[in-house]
Amino acid sequence: MKTNRPENPHQAALLRLLRDGPRSRAQLNDLTSDGMSRSKLNAELDRLIELDLAEPDGFAESRGGRRSGLVRLSATTRFAAIDIGATSVDVAVTDGELNVLGHVSEPIDIRNGPAPVLDRVFDLVGKLREQGLYRQLNGAGIGVPGPVSFAEGVPVVPPIMPGWNRYPLRETVSQELACPAMLDNDVNLMALGELHAGVARQVDDFLLVKIGTGVGCGIVVDGRIYRGVSGSAGDIGHMMVDEDGPLCPCGNIGCLEAYFGGSALAAQAESAARNGTSPHLAARLAATGSVTAEDVAIAAAQGDPVAIQLIRDGGRRVGQVLAGLVSFFNPGLVIIAGGVARLGHILLAEIRSVVYRRSLPLATGNLPIVLSELEDVAGVVGAARLISDHVYSA
């Protein structure tokens, strides 16, 4: 069974408008004042209904005169959203408007390589199918925690994904699920998620800084992800913040990620636990044998001065890099996301103070710096948005 696609840019534009919810023909006419006559609009809508991409949805309230027929996306439209992380995978099925109908999550170890991880992914997709959430998928969006060649649909030398280099991930998922698929990195997907359903809904130009195991930045320009020439735009984790700094696993000196990010923070917390400067972290280390970024957050919330200082130091480094990005890009919004973002308000306050001090007033005068709204679901919503942008294009 093959799913239909729009036949021309007019139909694609109508589908993208309907992705935000049902509209009357009159509303659509108001929203598409770019040279589509009313009769042309009606013909394109009728064609979308014939193609089973859209369907009639009753009648709108009268605006005086004849009541305008409502149109919505086909009720059978389904997208699969696959968000592969370093230690867990999330799979969701959405409708055409990208409402999440079902969402399952499972621990994995990405270092096991593509075959066992994809086995789990396809099992989870199958589980959602057994629950009756779909019969046929219109597309699948996939995210991975590493650099991706967007044009080829393959990961490229991903540092934390041994065995995945140039693995034909987009093609494999497309064949297995019998639908179009698109692949991007996890940071871009989070940015798309916030753009579609989170804090960035009304914002066309913004940055999303993800501070997880590593650090990366999603760049949205004019409502679209900016990927650069080869897909590596926003890879800010290896920008240098101190030329006398520590050695980074990438081989360079003083990278942002070597200072701050889940692994760097955990290492700093462990040394504070061992040298006796932080009783909170020492107790944690004694109890569990390790300390994590989350333990730092808990210790900071309990007022542990060493934990608070670790977060402030990290926030200052992120702020330094971000101040440069803000001067360069002049975004309308900066979103801080990822596991380490749960360090919360101490982190946010430090980042804000550095950026507001270091960037020019014209750039920061109207610049909110906020925490992610969607957190754990940003990736799957972004994956659905990615594939729907592709399917609803011509």
Ligand SMILES: [Zn+2]
């Ligand atoms: Zn590095």
